[in-house]
Amino acid sequence: MSEAMMAADGTPLKRSLARALRRQKLRALGLIAPLLVFVVITFIVPIGSMLFRSVENDIVSNTLPMTVQSLARWDASSGALPDEAVYEAMYFDMFLAAEAKRHTRLGTRLNYEQTGLSSLFRQSGRALDDIGKETQRPLEKLNKAWKDGETWHMLFNATSSADTNAALLSAQRARIARLTDTPANQEVNFAPSTAATALLPKTGRAYTAWAVYVATQDGRDPATRDPWEAVATALALDLKTVDVSGYSGPGAELLVEAQSADLPVPALSAAFADMDEDWATDVPWKTIQTHSGIYTSGYFLNAVDAQKTPDGVAWQPDDKQILQKLFGRTIWMSLMITFSCIALGYPIAWLLANLPMRKANLLLILVLLPFWTSLLVRTSAWKVMLQQQGVINDVLVWIGLVDDANRLIMINNQFGTIVAMTHILLPFMILPMYSVMQTIPPSYLRAAKSLGATNWTAFWRVYFPQSVPGIGAGSILVFILAIGYYITPEIVGGTKGVFISNRIAYHISSSLNWGLAAALGSILLAAVLVLYWAYDKIVGIDNVKLG
Amino acid sequence: MANTASDQAFVAFERVQKSYDGETLVVKDLNLSMPRGEFLTMLGPSGSGKTTCLMMLAGFETATHGDIRLDGVSINNIPPHKRGIGMVFQNYALFPHMTVAENLSFPLEVRKIGKAEREEKVMRALGMVQMQDFAGRRPAQLSGGQQQRIALSRALVFEPELVLMDEPLGALDKQLRETLQFEITKLAHELGITTVYVTHDQTEALTMSDRVAVFDDGRIQQLDPPDTLYEEPQNSFVAQFIGENNTLMGKVTKISGDRCEVTLDSGDIIDAKPVNVSEVGQRTRVSIRPERVEMDKTRLLPDVHSLKAEVLEFIYMGDIFRTRLRVAGNEDFVIKTRNAPDQVRLTPGTQIDIGWLPQDCRALDA
Numbered sequence: 001m002s003e004a005m006m007a008a009d010g011t012p013l014k015r016s017l018a019r020a021l022r023r024q025k026l027r028a029l030g031l032i033a034p035l036l037v038f039v040v041i042t043f044i045v046p047i048g049s050m051l052f053r054s055v056e057n058d059i060v061s062n063t064l065p066m067t068v069q070s071l072a073r074w075d076a077s078s079g080a081l082p083d084e085a086v087y088e089a090m091y092f093d094m095f096l097a098a099e100a101k102r103h104t105r106l107g108t109r110l111n112y113e114q115t116g117l118s119s120l121f122r123q124s125g126r127a128l129d130d131i132g133k134e135t136q137r138p139l140e141k142l143n144k145a146w147k148d149g150e151t152w153h154m155l156f157n158a159t160s161s162a163d164t165n166a167a168l169l170s171a172q173r174a175r176i177a178r179l180t181d182t183p184a185n186q187e188v189n190f191a192p193s194t195a196a197t198a199l200l201p202k203t204g205r206a207y208t209a210w211a212v213y214v215a216t217q218d219g220r221d222p223a224t225r226d227p228w229e230a231v232a233t234a235l236a237l238d239l240k241t242v243d244v245s246g247y248s249g250p251g252a253e254l255l256v257e258a259q260s261a262d263l264p265v266p267a268l269s270a271a272f273a274d275m276d277e278d279w280a281t282d283v284p285w286k287t288i289q290t291h292s293g294i295y296t297s298g299y300f301l302n303a304v305d306a307q308k309t310p311d312g313v314a315w316q317p318d319d320k321q322i323l324q325k326l327f328g329r330t331i332w333m334s335l336m337i338t339f340s341c342i343a344l345g346y347p348i349a350w351l352l353a354n355l356p357m358r359k360a361n362l363l364l365i366l367v368l369l370p371f372w373t374s375l376l377v378r379t380s381a382w383k384v385m386l387q388q389q390g391v392i393n394d395v396l397v398w399i400g401l402v403d404d405a406n407r408l409i410m411i412n413n414q415f416g417t418i419v420a421m422t423h424i425l426l427p428f429m430i431l432p433m434y435s436v437m438q439t440i441p442p443s444y445l446r447a448a449k450s451l452g453a454t455n456w457t458a459f460w461r462v463y464f465p466q467s468v469p470g471i472g473a474g475s476i477l478v479f480i481l482a483i484g485y486y487i488t489p490e491i492v493g494g495t496k497g498v499f500i501s502n503r504i505a506y507h508i509s510s511s512l513n514w515g516l517a518a519a520l521g522s523i524l525l526a527a528v529l530v531l532y533w534a535y536d537k538i539v540g541i542d543n544v545k546l547g
Numbered sequence: 548m549a550n551t552a553s554d555q556a557f558v559a560f561e562r563v564q565k566s567y568d569g570e571t572l573v574v575k576d577l578n579l580s581m582p583r584g585e586f587l588t589m590l591g592p593s594g595s596g597k598t599t600c601l602m603m604l605a606g607f608e609t610a611t612h613g614d615i616r617l618d619g620v621s622i623n624n625i626p627p628h629k630r631g632i633g634m635v636f637q638n639y640a641l642f643p644h645m646t647v648a649e650n651l652s653f654p655l656e657v658r659k660i661g662k663a664e665r666e667e668k669v670m671r672a673l674g675m676v677q678m679q680d681f682a683g684r685r686p687a688q689l690s691g692g693q694q695q696r697i698a699l700s701r702a703l704v705f706e707p708e709l710v711l712m713d714e715p716l717g718a719l720d721k722q723l724r725e726t727l728q729f730e731i732t733k734l735a736h737e738l739g740i741t742t743v744y745v746t747h748d749q750t751e752a753l754t755m756s757d758r759v760a761v762f763d764d765g766r767i768q769q770l771d772p773p774d775t776l777y778e779e780p781q782n783s784f785v786a787q788f789i790g791e792n793n794t795l796m797g798k799v800t801k802i803s804g805d806r807c808e809v810t811l812d813s814g815d816i817i818d819a820k821p822v823n824v825s826e827v828g829q830r831t832r833v834s835i836r837p838e839r840v841e842m843d844k845t846r847l848l849p850d851v852h853s854l855k856a857e858v859l860e861f862i863y864m865g866d867i868f869r870t871r872l873r874v875a876g877n878e879d880f881v882i883k884t885r886n887a888p889d890q891v892r893l894t895p896g897t898q899i900d901i902g903w904l905p906q907d908c909r910a911l912d913a
Contacts, residue, residue: 446627449606450606450628451628451654462642
């Protein structure tokens with residue numbers, strides 16, 4: 001044993017065995033490759049990307065990059081409002097976002113965390129232009145040249161390639177690309193001048209952002225267009241803090257003239273408060289700061305009725321707590337459905353396994369018959385059966401068991417969902433039970449009886465334990481199917497009999513809160529996997545026989 | 548023993564009939580009585596009704612007509628679990644989810660026997676088949692022979708007076724089968740239990756039983772101890788079914804006492820013992836065992852006929868020689884001779900004379 005075994009040609013036996021096995025594995029892989037590719041492309045990738053939305057949160061930092069940066073220094077618990085710099089950053093971020101029409105999306109996102117923010121963002125986007133006009137008008141009155149887009153272009157365009165501030169240009173390209181979700185790499189007829197942007201940093205940045213935006217998104221030439229009001233605001237702000245007297249670049253005399261005119265500068269915090277008084281509270285700022293990360297646990301917290309606040313995780317207010325209850329109800333009802341299926345399916349499976357072949361085949365066809373009928377038809381049939389003016393109530397009233405005035409309410413509640421879903425999922429319970437029972441020879445029961453056991457003892461001590469793997473397989477199947485069921489509870493569940501899946505569908509198609517839908521879906525998936533794992537630990541997945 | 552009246556018998560079938568479909572009888576008028584302690588084998592081809600009889604005795608099938616008595620009491624209406632009959636199944640039917648000890652304990656538990664006594668009885672029953680060391684194992688962890696031993700001890704653990712075995716050794720290889728045949732008969736006799744054993748293997752039936760009931764077509768064709776069965780078959784079915792047998796067709800031409808003369812279809816005349824024939828002119832099938840055919844004329848009676856035969860094939864089988872001959876037009880006539888030093892080895896094509904003692908050649912029904 002000390003020396004390695006050698007194959008006939010002298011290579012170590014282990015290596016030649018591994019080579020032979022690898023070839024087999026590759027061939028097997030080749031056979032399943034088409035299916036694998038299909039599943040990956042049509043199933044795993046879409047589901048993975050959908051579930052990823054449950055933690056994805058880059059919309060805040062993509063839309064308000066400067067605000068997020070300057071807000072990071074603000075202490076939310078101090079009680080004070082953020083300083084002027086934050087309002088300033090917000091003004092420029094928001095202006096660009098409003099031009100790109102992205103501010104409402106951010107408002108919708110933040111509204112999940114704090115109601116009211118959606119309308120706040122929408123209104124503010126409209127009102128922002130007015131702030132800029134207050135500085136643009138005096139500037140244009142001072143010198144008509146400011147009305148002309150070519151003036152601005154001359155002022156900031158690089159005079160030589162050595163003067164080009166390439167970093168600023170690419171930074172603004174990247175920013176616009178993130179904001180608009182489109183690549184912003186088209187040709188821009190503008191190269192920021194290092195000298196000018198160093199002298200007037202805010203204006204330079206604002207102008208560059210504008211230039212990149214109009215060139216890449218609108219396809220216009222920035223040299224001939226008038227810049228946004230925000231650029232004028234930026235110039236007014238810059239002229240208050242820098243001295244342009246020593247500047248010798250193009251248009252220096254215009255800048256000197258503007259600085260000496262002492263243009264009015266808007267107080268941005270006051271201007272924001274004017275737009276909407278909510279900006280003068282810490283509520284929107286706290287929300288933005290708390291949810292500024294690229295990834296968030298917020299959706300998952302929402303999915304369990306909790307919420308991320310500046311002070312940590314907290315429960316939602318009582319009137320908004322429904323998801324935990326819905327999860328609990330989904331699990332409880334799925335269990336009820338599973339048990340109903342066991343109770344109804346076991347005798348049928350037993351009969352199937354013990355009848356002579358021909359009769360068993362006929363019965364099997366009856367069991368499978370529902371599979372050949374549309375799910376929607378079967379569910380709708382239950383609606384006809386169970387409603388208050390439906391078949392069952394009519395019959396009960398007719399035979400006098402139920403008073404006409406007090407017809408039973410059997411639909412649009414949990415009872416309706418359990419009945420309809422038990423019916424629909426029953427075959428999934430019967431088939432695995434049947435295939436297990438088929439393998440139990442009748443001689444076991446005979447042996448038990450010959451040993452003195454009564455029919456019941458023989459069944460309970462000998463037959464039943466051997467049929468447990470079938471019950472287990474059927475239960476896993478039915479429970480997993482039930483826990484994610486959507487159509488039937490949607491149709492017969494009313495408000496009290498719906499499942500978590502109906503809530504997911506609501507968030508996907510109505511509220512469009514895909515992050516929360518993805519978080520709910522992820523939790524559901526995790527719950528199923530945990531159950532599967534627990535079952536494997538307790539019963540052993542090897543014991544599950546599906547046929 | 549065979550003629551014990553049914554009211555003294557331990558197990559008795561009286562005019563039992565069984566039909567599954569209401570049109571054909573699977574068991575036709577079965578009468579059988581067994582004394583206590585007997586080992587009786589039901590032997591027959593498949594579909595002969597032997598298993599149905601066993602199932603009626605066990606209570607898993609009800610007799611369509613007739614009476615089955617156990618120790619003088621009619622058990623027709625007693626459910627199987629109250630009959631107290633031990634049973635061993637062909638596929639062992641050991642409960643796979645219980646250990647060996649739990650399997651054995653099961654019949655005691657349902658009889659509400661206390662734990663201590665249960666354990667003692669289980670170990671004793673396992674001891675009977677030398678399987679004490681396997682008490683904690685699951686049936687799937689045992690070999691076929693071990694499983695059958697456990698099945699046997701489970702059928703015996705609650706001390707039944709009657710044990711039924713339904714082809715218990717059918718799934719085992721030859722050597723193991725022979726060992727277990729011996730063990731089963733030894734146990735049955737030691738414990739004094741009455742045993743009904745069903746098999747289609749005639750060697751098993753002959754070696755194990757006190758008496759063998761040969762079944763065919765829903766009837767017992769012959770019920771006798773093994774030697775009688777082999778040497779004195781009562782009809783051509785039994786003669787064919789038990790052991791190897793040469794048959795020749797012919798017509799009785801002379802009959803006197805326990806000797807008759809049969810003219811074969813080929814015209815040859817032979818001597819035989821009349822069993823199922825009573826008058827001259829009847830067609831008959833004569834049957835003679837291969838080992839009773841004599842090639843040495845000096846060892847035959849002087850007044851018997853001999854036949855010409857041509858050797859077709861000589862097969863060396865170790866302990867015996869098997870020679871296939873053409874005799875009176877029959878090409879499947881086989882003789883067996885002991886491999887003795889002076890025994891001639893016949894070569895194909897040789898012409899010889901053969902004969903036999905008249906009492907070894909039985910003239911049966913055609």
